[in-house]
Structures are given as C-alpha cells and as structure tokens.
Amino acid sequence: MSKTDTIWSQLDRKSTAIAEFTMRQYRTRISTWVVMIASVVALLLVLLFYIEAMNTEIEAIDNDGDSFDTDGDGYPNGQERLEGTNPDSPESFPDWVEPDPPEKWINEDDFDWDILVEGVNYVGSDDDGDCKNLDTSSQRDTNDNNVECDIIVDVDTLNSTVTITADSSVDEDPDEDKYGKEAGHRAFILGIGKFGIVYLLGIFLPLFLATGLIREEISEGTIHYMLAKPIARGEVLLYRMLGYIGITWPFILIVCLVLCLITGFTGPGDGIFRWEDVPVWMSIAWAAMLVSLVYGTIFCGFGIIWKNGVILAILFAAWELGMAFIAILTGGDSSIRYMSVIGWGMIIVDAGAAIGWPDNWQLVEVGLWGGGHGEENWLGDVSYVALPGAEPLAVFSGNPNLGVSNWLAYVISTLVLAFQGFMAWFIGQSIFKGKEVN
Numbered sequence: 001m002s003k004t005d006t007i008w009s010q011l012d013r014k015s016t017a018i019a020e021f022t023m024r025q026y027r028t029r030i031s032t033w034v035v036m037i038a039s040v041v042a043l044l045l046v047l048l049f050y051i052e053a054m055n056t057e058i059e060a061i062d063n064d065g066d067s068f069d070t071d072g073d074g075y076p077n078g079q080e081r082l083e084g085t086n087p088d089s090p091e092s093f094p095d096w097v098e099p100d101p102p103e104k105w106i107n108e109d110d111f112d113w114d115i116l117v118e119g120v121n122y123v124g125s126d127d128d129g130d131c132k133n134l135d136t137s138s139q140r141d142t143n144d145n146n147v148e149c150d151i152i153v154d155v156d157t158l159n160s161t162v163t164i165t166a167d168s169s170v171d172e173d174p175d176e177d178k179y180g181k182e183a184g185h186r187a188f189i190l191g192i193g194k195f196g197i198v199y200l201l202g203i204f205l206p207l208f209l210a211t212g213l214i215r216e217e218i219s220e221g222t223i224h225y226m227l228a229k230p231i232a233r234g235e236v237l238l239y240r241m242l243g244y245i246g247i248t249w250p251f252i253l254i255v256c257l258v259l260c261l262i263t264g265f266t267g268p269g270d271g272i273f274r275w276e277d278v279p280v281w282m283s284i285a286w287a288a289m290l291v292s293l294v295y296g297t298i299f300c301g302f303g304i305i306w307k308n309g310v311i312l313a314i315l316f317a318a319w320e321l322g323m324a325f326i327a328i329l330t331g332g333d334s335s336i337r338y339m340s341v342i343g344w345g346m347i348i349v350d351a352g353a354a355i356g357w358p359d360n361w362q363l364v365e366v367g368l369w370g371g372g373h374g375e376e377n378w379l380g381d382v383s384y385v386a387l388p389g390a391e392p393l394a395v396f397s398g399n400p401n402l403g404v405s406n407w408l409a410y411v412i413s414t415l416v417l418a419f420q421g422f423m424a425w426f427i428g429q430s431i432f433k434g435k436e437v438n
Contacts, residue, residue, distance in 0.1 A: 016239070018231075018235075018236060018239035018240060018243070019239045019240075019242040019243040019246065020243070021243070022213070022239070022240050022242075022243025022244065022246075023243045023246045023247055025243075026209065026243070026244075026247045027247070031208065032209065032247070035204070035205065035208045035209065036205075036251055039200075039201055039204060039205070039255075040255065042196075042200075043192065043196055043197075043201075043255065043259070046192055046196060047192075047259070047262065050184075050185075050188045050192075050263070050266075051262075051266055053181075053184055053188075054181060054184075054185065054266050054267065054268065057177055058176045058177040058180040058181070058388050059176065059177075060106050060107050060175065060176050060177065061106075061176055062105070062106045062173065065077060066078025066079075066081075066105035066106075066173065067102040067103070067104075067105040067106050068102075069102070070087050070088055071086075071087060071088055071089055071090040071092075071093075072090055073090045073092075073093040074093070074099045075087075075093045075094060075099045075100070076099070076100055076102050076104070076105045077105075078100075078105040079094065079097075079099070079100045079104075079105065080092075080093060080094060081130055081133060083096075083097065084133060105173075106173070107173055107174065107175040107176070125149055125150050125151075125170070126149035126150070126167070126169070126170045130169035130170065131148070131149035131167050131168060131169040131170045132148075132149050134168065134169065139168060140167060140168070141167055142167050142168045143165040143166065143167050145165075148167065149167050149169075149170055150166075150167055150170065151165070151166040151167070151170055152165045152166075174366070174387060176387060176388055178268070179363075179367060179387050179388070179389065179390075180387065180388035180389040181267075181268040181389070182268050182363065182389070183363060183364075183367055183387070183388070183389030183390055183392070183393040184388070184389040184392065184393075185263065185267040185268055185274075186353075186357060186360065186363070186393055186397075187389060187392035187393040187395075187396050188263070189263060189277060189280055189281070189284075190280075190349070190353060190393075190396035190397060191392070191395075191396045192259070193280070193281070193284035193349055194284075194324070194327075194328060194346055194349055194396060195324065195328075197252070197255065197256065197284055197285075197288045198284060198287045198288045198291055198342065198345045198346065198349060199291075199320070199321070199324045199342055199345075201252060201255070201288055201292070202252075202287075202288045202291035202292045202295060202342075202345065203291070203292075203295050203317050203320060203342075205248050205251070205252075205292055205296075206244075206248070206292055206295040206296035206298075206299050206300075206313075207295075207299060207310070207313055207314070207317060209244060209247070209248065209296070210241075210244050210295070210296035210297070210299045210300045210303075211299040211300065211302060211303045211309055211310050211313050212303055212310075213237075213240045213241070213244060213296075213300045213303065214236075214237060214240065214300060214303055214304050214432065215303030215304065215307060215309060216303075219307065232433075233429060233432045233433050234425075234429035234432070234433065236432075237300070237425065237428055237429045237432055238425060238429070240300070241293075241296060241297060241300065241425065244296050244300075245293060245296075248289075248292050248296070249289050249292070249293075252285055252288045252289050252292065253285050253289070256281050256282070256284055256285035256288070257281075257285075259281065260277060260278060260281035260282075263277060263281075264277055264278070276356050276357060277356060278356070279352050279355050279356035280349075280352050280353050280356040280357065282352065283348050283349050283351065283352020283353070283355075283356075283410070284349055284352070286348060286352075286414070287345040287346070287348035287349050287352075287413075288345070290345065290348070290414065290417040290418070290421070291341055291342060291345040291417065293417075293421045294341045294417055294420045294421045294424060295320075295341060297421050297424035297425050297428060298313075298316065298341075298424045298428075299313040299316075300428060301424060301427060301428035301431060302316075304428060304431050304432050305431060319340070320340055320341060320342045323336070323337055323339070323340035323341075323342050323343050324342045324343075324346070326343075327340075327342065327343050327346040327398065328346070328395065328396060328398065329395070331394075331397065331398050331399055333399070333401060341417065341420060344413045344416045344417050344420075345413075345417065346398060347398075347400045347401075347402070347409055347410075347413040348410055348413045348414065348417075349398075350397075350398040350399060350400050350409075351400045351406040351407070351409040351410040351413070352410065353397065353398075354400070354406040355406050355407065355410075360393075360397055361397070363390075363393065364390060364393050364394045364397055366387075367386055367387040367389065367390025367391075367393065367394075368386050368387075368390050368391070368394060400413075
C-alpha cells in the first residue's frame, strides 16, 4: 500500500467509517450512558455542598480586638487609639465624640489589592491608629520601605512565593465572609477540577470505555471485518481512538462548561458573572481531555496485550492516584510527578489558575497569615490563625515549577501529554501488528 493511500497523508472513507462505527457503538451501549450519568451525578452531589457554602454566611471575627472595650468606659479600643486616648484606662476616653458601636470596628480594615509601590503589592495601612500613634518615624516604619504604617506583600510570580512584611502594630482585620467565600470558591474549583475532573473523570471514562476498544472486537470476532479492509492495523487503532475521543471529549467539555456557568453565577463577586474563572475551567477541561486521551490509549494497549487488561489498567490507575496526591499535597514541588500522566495534567491546571487568578498566591498567604490575628502559647510564641478557606485553597493551589512563564508551562505540558499519547499509540499499534487474531 502506498503512502498516499494511508492516514498519514489524507482521511479516506474506509478509515473514517471506523471512527463513525466506534462512536455509534458507544451511543448504543447502555454502559456508556451509565458511566456518564454516574459521573454527572457524583459531580452534582459535590456541587450541592459548594452551593450551600456560598449561601451560608461566615461569622465575622474581630481579628485585632478593636471592637473590645477593655477599660469599660463605653468606647471601643479602636476608637480610643484613633482619638489618642488610652484604651486600658477608664479615666482616659475621648469624651468629645460619641462612642462608636462595637460593630463598626469589626472588619474595618480589609486588604487593599489595588495600590502598587515600586512593583510590589502594597496591602493595607493602619486604619485603626495602632501604628500611627507610635512616637518616632523609625517605630512606624519597621519594614524600612519609607512608607509608615503599612503592610507589604512581596510576590515572586516565577516561583509563586509570597513574603509579608508589616510595620510594628499594623494589623489587618479582613472580612471573614468575603475572604472565606472567595477562597472557598477557588478551592472548590481547583479541588473538583484536579481530583473530580482531571483525575477521576480523566481515568474513569477510559477505564470503562477504552480498555475494550480492540479487545472486545477480538473476543467477539468482529475485528475481522475491520481488518478485511485494505487498511493497516495501526490505522484501525488510531481511528478507534478517534471514535473514543469523539464521545469523551465533548462530554468533558460540556461538564466543565456547565460547572463554569453554575459557579460563575453563584460564586462571590461584584459582577453578574465571574469571567476570571473561565481560563481556569478551560484549563481543567483541556487537561482532562488530554489526560483521558493518554489514559485511553494506554488502557486500549493493555486490552490488546491481555484479555484481562482492565487489571493492568486498575494497577496503572492506582499509580496515577499516588502521583495525583503527590502533585497536590506537595504543591508541585516534587519532581517525581513528572514520571506520570496526571502530574503534567495538574501543571496545566496550575498554569491556568495562575493566568486566571494572578492574585491567588497573595490570597493564600494573607489568609494563612490571618490578618495579623495571633494566638500566644505558654512559651510566648505567636502563631497566626488562618482565615476561613485559606488552608483548603493552599492545599489545592500548586506551582507549575518548570522555571518558565505560566503560558510556556501550559504549552510544554500540552506537548508532553501529546507526546505521551503518541508513544502509547505507537507501542499499542506495534503490539497489535504482531498479535495473532483467531
């Protein structure tokens, strides 16, 4: 057969018929619909918890104690500091003003993300007067940035690291409900995206739909009808995989689009729809599509090698589950994840999150920092109390760690997964060529 008659140069009717036949097989099998419906139901159940969380108000906490009236004179501590009186002395109070209600001094000093000083994110100033009432300029500028009573968040976008430096007595009192819902929203998208879609959906679909692509045709004897056509076995495998993609990829894309719409309209924000989430969801969809392609090709190869190839597929899935945990729990710091399929899929999601949410690492760090609210133990050491949602967001947020820009990391990961898929197909078709079909 000349090269002009093969798939490498053009698509012919005989080859395309195999892909169409494969898609028709999937559409008429009950097992296909059971797998897809089960996947959707599982995702929707998790989505119910998210919707409930977005509609539950998080209790406001006075992180810096400004609403307390320590000396019992009727004036909140924050108001006394602002007016220059002593909040610890009942004889010292600002009698020239009316006492503020305590609620005014809860969440009164939220983070300000809009001000930039010399390319470094400047977050918050001393609105409650703790720092401003210090005697000297050096006392009010302990972070030595020539700005008195401020907090600096220094962001290294390449390594996704954040360093917070605050002037003496400067504490932030962020809105727990506002922060918690934003952090929880992002944590949900990354969590369900990485585990629910990229891993579980990415491996669940090929496990049930791709493992028997060739094996079942061999067992049922229908493979003879395909091989009777003047077409190479490698092309049969390729077009069977294209039929598999024609079913799974649209399904993954639709699931991600639906979730994107639901979370985009339900999630916190000032606008009607959260457009900044779209790059993240599209990255999740793209990663899941590529991962399902690689897994599908590998599992199909297992089915060619052995009639019980699903056992090999399950063992491989267990390895990938371990790699998924490593990729998530280490935040992308472990190089062992590069020895897997899922590890590269996670990099695509992390790169997409960094592109869609460029302030994500600031949000994580200030949340773990707790707005300056510390708890002192019996040794006198102070540990910061994390804001609600900060710890889950920190767990699911990862760093591409490829030493390049986020866009380039996105492209590199895509190429690596495409290469893995090609190699899996190449090995599979080589085995298929040498397999005797009875």
